[in-house]
Amino acid sequence: MTVITDCVKTFNSKPVRQADVPVVRFDDFRDALASTLASRDGELLALFGVPRGPQTVRVYGVTLEGMTGAIGLMATDVGERYPALTRDVSQAHWFEREIAEQWGVVPENHPWLKPIRFHRSYSSGRDAWNRVVGGAILPCVMPEGTDYFKIRGDEIHEVAVGPVHAGVIEPGHFRFQCHGEHVFTLEIEFGYQHRGIERRLIGGPDKRTLPLMETLAGDTSIGHATAYCQLIEGLGRVVAPLRAQAIRAAALELERLANHTGDLGALAGDVGYLPTLSYCGRIRGDFLNATALVCGNRFGRGLVRPGGVGFDIDEPMAAELRGRVEAAHRDVTGAANLLWSTSSVMARFEGTGTVPLATIRALGVTGTAGRASGHDRDARRDTPSGYHRYAQIPVSTWHTGDVFARAYVRHLEIQRSCEYLIENAPQLPAGDVRRDIGPLMVDAIGVSLIEGWRGPVCHVAMTGAEGTFSHYKVVDPSFRNWIGLAMALRDQPISDFPLCNKSFNLSYCGHDL
Amino acid sequence: MLSVIRERWRQGHRTIAYPAGDLPVLPDRYRGLPCVDGAKCPSECRACADVCPTDALRFDAGVRIDMGRCLFCTDCTSACPEGAIAFTREFRTAARTRDALVTDGAAFPLARAVDAKSRRLFGRSLQLRQVSAGGCNACEADINVLATPVFDLGRFGIKVVASPRHADGIIVTGPVTANMRLALEKTYAAIPDPKCVIAVGACAISGGPFAGHDEQHGGCEGILPVDLHIPGCPPHPLTILDGILRWLGRIESSGAPTIDRDSNHSCGTLSTDTHAISTPYRP
Numbered sequence: 001m002t003v004i005t006d007c008v009k010t011f012n013s014k015p016v017r018q019a020d021v022p023v024v025r026f027d028d029f030r031d032a033l034a035s036t037l038a039s040r041d042g043e044l045l046a047l048f049g050v051p052r053g054p055q056t057v058r059v060y061g062v063t064l065e066g067m068t069g070a071i072g073l074m075a076t077d078v079g080e081r082y083p084a085l086t087r088d089v090s091q092a093h094w095f096e097r098e099i100a101e102q103w104g105v106v107p108e109n110h111p112w113l114k115p116i117r118f119h120r121s122y123s124s125g126r127d128a129w130n131r132v133v134g135g136a137i138l139p140c141v142m143p144e145g146t147d148y149f150k151i152r153g154d155e156i157h158e159v160a161v162g163p164v165h166a167g168v169i170e171p172g173h174f175r176f177q178c179h180g181e182h183v184f185t186l187e188i189e190f191g192y193q194h195r196g197i198e199r200r201l202i203g204g205p206d207k208r209t210l211p212l213m214e215t216l217a218g219d220t221s222i223g224h225a226t227a228y229c230q231l232i233e234g235l236g237r238v239v240a241p242l243r244a245q246a247i248r249a250a251a252l253e254l255e256r257l258a259n260h261t262g263d264l265g266a267l268a269g270d271v272g273y274l275p276t277l278s279y280c281g282r283i284r285g286d287f288l289n290a291t292a293l294v295c296g297n298r299f300g301r302g303l304v305r306p307g308g309v310g311f312d313i314d315e316p317m318a319a320e321l322r323g324r325v326e327a328a329h330r331d332v333t334g335a336a337n338l339l340w341s342t343s344s345v346m347a348r349f350e351g352t353g354t355v356p357l358a359t360i361r362a363l364g365v366t367g368t369a370g371r372a373s374g375h376d377r378d379a380r381r382d383t384p385s386g387y388h389r390y391a392q393i394p395v396s397t398w399h400t401g402d403v404f405a406r407a408y409v410r411h412l413e414i415q416r417s418c419e420y421l422i423e424n425a426p427q428l429p430a431g432d433v434r435r436d437i438g439p440l441m442v443d444a445i446g447v448s449l450i451e452g453w454r455g456p457v458c459h460v461a462m463t464g465a466e467g468t469f470s471h472y473k474v475v476d477p478s479f480r481n482w483i484g485l486a487m488a489l490r491d492q493p494i495s496d497f498p499l500c501n502k503s504f505n506l507s508y509c510g511h512d513l
Numbered sequence: 514m515l516s517v518i519r520e521r522w523r524q525g526h527r528t529i530a531y532p533a534g535d536l537p538v539l540p541d542r543y544r545g546l547p548c549v550d551g552a553k554c555p556s557e558c559r560a561c562a563d564v565c566p567t568d569a570l571r572f573d574a575g576v577r578i579d580m581g582r583c584l585f586c587t588d589c590t591s592a593c594p595e596g597a598i599a600f601t602r603e604f605r606t607a608a609r610t611r612d613a614l615v616t617d618g619a620a621f622p623l624a625r626a627v628d629a630k631s632r633r634l635f636g637r638s639l640q641l642r643q644v645s646a647g648g649c650n651a652c653e654a655d656i657n658v659l660a661t662p663v664f665d666l667g668r669f670g671i672k673v674v675a676s677p678r679h680a681d682g683i684i685v686t687g688p689v690t691a692n693m694r695l696a697l698e699k700t701y702a703a704i705p706d707p708k709c710v711i712a713v714g715a716c717a718i719s720g721g722p723f724a725g726h727d728e729q730h731g732g733c734e735g736i737l738p739v740d741l742h743i744p745g746c747p748p749h750p751l752t753i754l755d756g757i758l759r760w761l762g763r764i765e766s767s768g769a770p771t772i773d774r775d776s777n778h779s780c781g782t783l784s785t786d787t788h789a790i791s792t793p794y795r796p
Contacts, residue, residue, distance in 0.1 A: 118692055119728065139692040163696045166675035168643045168657045170650055171693055192693045193647050196728035208566040211584050211722040211746075218649030218747070262654075275517060279524050281661030289540070296542035299651045301746060302586050310587075311542060334520050341516065509649050 007032060007063070007074035012383040013234040015446030018462065021073045023058065026083075029076035033061050034088045041066030043377070044364055045447065045458045047085070047095035048473045049103045051123060055079055057103045062447055062460060069383040071447050080126065084110035091364035094483065100128035114146045117512055118191035122199070139163070140173045140189040149187045151177040156184075159494060163192045170508035176494055183497070186489040188482050193512035201472040205232060205306070205440075214301050217476050217510030222248070222255040222291075223452030224474070225304035227459045230385055231448035232306055235463060236437035242387070242429040244308035249387035250321075250425055251291060251300050251309075253417040256453040257325075258287035260368075260410040260417075261332050263505050267407050268339060270499045271348040279335035286328040290321055308434030318426045325425065329418035336411045349404035353488035353500035356401055365484035367455015367477040369504055372409045373401035379451035393420050406503040440467040454478060454506065476510030528665045532764045537604075537751060544585040544600035545749075548618030551575035553597035561589035561598060567715065567724060571615055580606060580744035581614040581718035581732075607743045607756025611734065614718070614744055624741060624755075626762030627709075634707060635681055636761050638670040641711070642680035642704060646697045647687030647729055651747040652714035656684060658750045666754070669763060677701075682709035682740075688716040688729040689736055701737055709740045711757065714747050721746060 006022045024032070036042040046062040056077050063072040084107035085092040094116065096107045101115045104126030113128070118139040121127045129143035140163070142148065150158075157178055163171035171192040177184045197212050213228040214221040226248050233240055240248075265280025288298035295303035295311045302310050313321065339345045355365065360373045370377055378395040380388045396412035398405040440463050448459045455477030464470035485504045489497060531537055539545070554576050562570040569582035570589065576597070578589075590598045607624040608614050626632060645653050659666040660673065674680050677700045689697060701710070712733045715721035720731035733739050743756045758764045 138695075163693065164644060164700050168645075168653050168673055170645045170648065170653065171696065192696065193645075193687070193690060194692055194728050195647050195688065195690055195723045196726040197723075200723075200726060207564055207588070208722060211566045211586065215649040215651070215716075215722055215746075218651030219654060221651070275521060278662050279520075281658070282524075282527050282663050285658060285661065285663055292543060293540045294542070296540055296544045297585070298655065298749070299747065301584070302544075331524060334523060338517060338520055507650060509647070 007036070007061075007072035009070045009072055010447065011069065011071060012379075012385040013230045013446060013448045015234050015441055015444040015461075016073065018443050018445050021060070021075050021445060023075045023077060026076045026078060029059070029061065029074060030085055030088055032074060033063065033085065033092070036063045036065065036072060037089060037091060043366065044089065044091040044095070045071065045449070045456070046460050046473055046475045047092050047099070048460070049099040049105060050462065050471050051103060052077060057099070057105050057123075059099065060445075060460070062458070064383065064449075067382065071383070071449075073445065073447070078105055080104070081106045081108050083108050084113075086110050090362045093363070094479065104128050112149075114142060116190060117194045119194055119196075139191045148175045149177065149185050151184050155179055172508050174497075176489070176497070178494055181493040181495060183489050183492050183494050186486045186497075188486055190482075190508060190511050193509040195509070195513065197513045198472055198474060202469050204469045204472075210305070214299075216474055216513065217478070217507040218299060219259055219507065220255065220452045220454065220457060220476070220510065222251045222300040222304060223450050223457045224459075224476075225300075226252060226386070227448045227450040227457045229304050229306050230450070231446050231459050231461050232440060233437060234446050234448070235440040235444055235461065237441070238307060238435055238437045240308045240386070241431045241433055241435060243312070243431045244433040245387040246391075246424065246428045247294070247309045247311075247313055247433065248304055249391065250313075250421055251294065251303055252450070252452070253393075253421055254287055254291045255300060257328070257332075257414055257417050258284050258291070259453040259505075260414050261287060263410055263502065264332075264336055264339070264407060264414075266502045266505070267349070267403070267499065268345065270502050271345055273339065273342060273345050276335045276338050279331065283328050283332045283335065286324060286331070290324045290328070293317065293321060293324070305434060307437045308432070310434070312433045313425075313428060318428065322422055322425045325418055325421045329414075329422070332414055336414070339407065346404065348499065349407060350400075350402060352403040352496050353492055353503060354400070354402045355484055355488050359487050360401070360484065363483050363487070364480050366480050367451070368409055368413070368453070369406060369481050369484050370455065371395070371397045372405035374399040379449045379456045383449050385449070391420065391424055393417065403499055403503040442467045452477060455481065474513055476507055476513075478506040478508075478510040481506050482511060527662050528668075529663060531751065531754070532758060539602050539604055539749065539751070541602075543602050543604070543749070544587060545752075546601045546603035546606050546618050546621055547578045547580065547583065547585075547616070548599050548601050549576045549578060550597045551617060553595040555595070558594070560592045560594060564588045564592040566722060567719070575617055577615050577617045579615045579719070581611060581742060582715060582721070582724070583744065584715055584722060584746040586746075604749050604752045605755045605759070606745070606748070606752055607741060607759065609741060609760065611718070611739070611742060614742055624759040627740070627760060631707070631709070632762045635709065636763065639682065639757070639761065640672050640674045640680045641682050641684050642677045642700060643673055643684045643686070644697050644700050645686045646693040646717075647690035647723070648714065648716060649687075652686040652716070655747045655750045656686070656713060656753060659754055664750055664754055669758060671757065677703035678705070680704045680708070682711060683737070684711045684713055685717045685733050685737065686713050688720040688723040688726075688732055690729045691727075694730060694736065698736070710737045711741045711743065712739045713743045713753060714745060718742050718744060
């Protein structure tokens with residue numbers, strides 16, 4: 001295989017002209033993707049289709065090179081069918097299913113071609129599964145010719161869970177193939193949360209764009225809003241004031257702290273260890289309330305705005321924020337340390353739901369779950385944007401890939417985020433907090449990456465001749481990580497499913513969009 | 514073991530007194546009940562409506578905000594040339610009827626208790642099944658938080674249960690996506706009569722930021738009979754708690770005025786009686 005370098009290189013939130021993105025022959029596209037991902041330790045950030053006329057879909061590949069932080073863009077045109085990339089580029093497996101569902105393009109010989117969201121094809125009259133035009137599409141009811149993964153044999157049984165689960169949680173559907181307690185495989189299906197956000201973004205930005213970004217995954221409001229805002233700032237050739245960038249970075253860490261703390265509590269609850277469950281439930285609220293102190297909303301809605309932030313932090317508030325983080329840091333550390341020193345907790349955490357690093361790399365699992373298997377990646381360090389270019393946060397990894405590792409990486413990240421806030425919150429750069437954004441670049445494409453609490457939040461925007469969005473692609477880390485949960489459940493007792501699920505704690509709506 | 518006890522001692526007692534005692538004070542920047550001074554509005558001015566992401570402004574009887582649609586983003590406040598719109602720190606915004614959510618803030622009626630029969634049925638024990646039908650996990654998270662020791666929902670005999678068969682009612686979040694409608698209807702049907710429906714968040718009430726998308730139904734309206742509307746994006750946990758308690762008759766509506774320390778954010782006197790007319794304070 002020859003190494004092909006003809007993709008255009010760019011960096012986080014630095015748009016390029018669409019005309020500069022090389023459109024290559026399909027074979028070259030596939031080989032270039034495969035070699036970038038293999039030889040340069042790369043990641044597939046996004047792979048998506050954009051319609052080009054009635055018969056053609058242009059497939060864009062967005063890659064991240066290991067340690068250089070360079071984002072590569074290239075494209076190829078495909079017709080109604082093309083040979084599936086997944087055969088050579090395994091990270092493409094879920095993306096190709098999405099392309100098939102959205103544009104009715106069939107990736108031939110895809111190992112497991114099924115819908116992922118259960119909506120009608122966006123190409124009129126073309127459906128990858130030849131479903132009847134106008135016929136009802138029911139969520140998780142498989143189109144003809146496809147089925148759930150099945151294992152046959154005496155005493156094999158299937159367990160189906162969801163969409164409505166036994167808790168306050170979003171809907172999804174889980175199928176286990178079991179022998180007694182033993183799980184052979186888990187297959188996860190989505191689509192119940194599909195709200196059609198990407199389609200609505202086209203033609204924007206408009207007055208509804210920001211609220212849609214903040215609700216892509218409500219627990220990642222800051223992450224998604226920041227990814228969007230820095231992207232249109234790049235397209236509008238404006239740099240948000242440094243003070244605003246620092247406030248965004250602080251809010252991002254508060255979001256990480258709240259969610260990681262909640263996750264540690266939930267993990268404790270799933271193994272019946274109530275002290276940490278109780279404490280973390282409350283401490284999570286302390287972090288959310290710290291966000292509300294800054295902007296009035298516990299999830300940070302309205303804080304991150306195009307061109308800067310909607311709320312400044314004055315000196316007394318910065319001191320108050322620092323004090324609150326210090327107190328919550330003490331409390332969450334105490335609550336977490338109980339877990340590591342309680343043998344009955346550790347017995348359940350260690351060796352449960354292990355995902356090896358090779359699987360993480362092959363399937364493109366990312367973020368916190370990846371770092372827990374030793375995958376040393378963090379967009380805050382690898383592709384820094386905003387204030388992370390000036391104030392670094394050490395990357396936390398662990399090597400065991402089990403529930404313990406996913407809990408412990410959260411614990412480590414809590415320590416780092418608290419230290420960051422305690423050091424940086426009281427000394428914000430001087431200046432204003434918001435700037436106007438001019439007209440967006442026309443016929444451009446930009447990629448934005450933010451390390452949200454689950455992992456890299458990736459937004460790709462394309463503008464048309466009017467400087468409005470002609471296409472918008474969102475890749476929440478959950479989109480890439482749900483397969484990691486399915487892998488974690490292989491050869492596990494089904495009773496460990498809730499624990500494994502919490503250790504990933506992925507977003508349903510972030511996947512379904 | 515000693516370390517566990519020591520940590521327990523250190524973490525302390527954290528349950529809030531509410532509804533006993535003074536009203537909890539929310540952050541200065543908290544955005545609660547909106548308050549509109551229509552007298553300030555130049556005729557034909559639609560600056561607020563032009564920027565509202567969810568078309569929450571109404572101009573039929575003075576200028577009012579539909580809290581069922583409002584995301585409390587304050588874009589209208591920034592756009593208003595006259596400073597006629599403010600968001601107060603009043604968090605008690607739940608309402609029995611959809612219409613009551615359309616308000617200028619002057620005489621907002623606090624959620625009133627259910628009738629005597631329902632109160633006898635649910636007042637001392639209410640088991641709820643939560644269904645997220647397209648919710649973004651913010652409303653869900655702030656319902657979940659009611660089970661933490663801070664709010665301790667259990668002390669009121671209210672519990673979120675796993676099975677609809679064990680439930681007295683349903684708490685819905687999300688705009689009711691097309692793909693979730695059937696599951697929502699089946700869950701509701703599985704709850705034994707008599708049963709109640711609580712819609713939490715702008716999405717469940719009106720579709721929120723997704724209103725108008727083909728992929729959703731614009732909230733519960735027309736799908737389930739909603740007994741209690743709790744507006745917000747997402748509502749503060751106290752808004753949810755207060756709404757449920759008031760609706761169950763567990764808080765006697767006193768009609769006490771909101772104590773607002775920041776006069777710039779002050780608003781009118783709250784009323785438990787829609788007929789009571791109060792003079793709003795205009796900053």
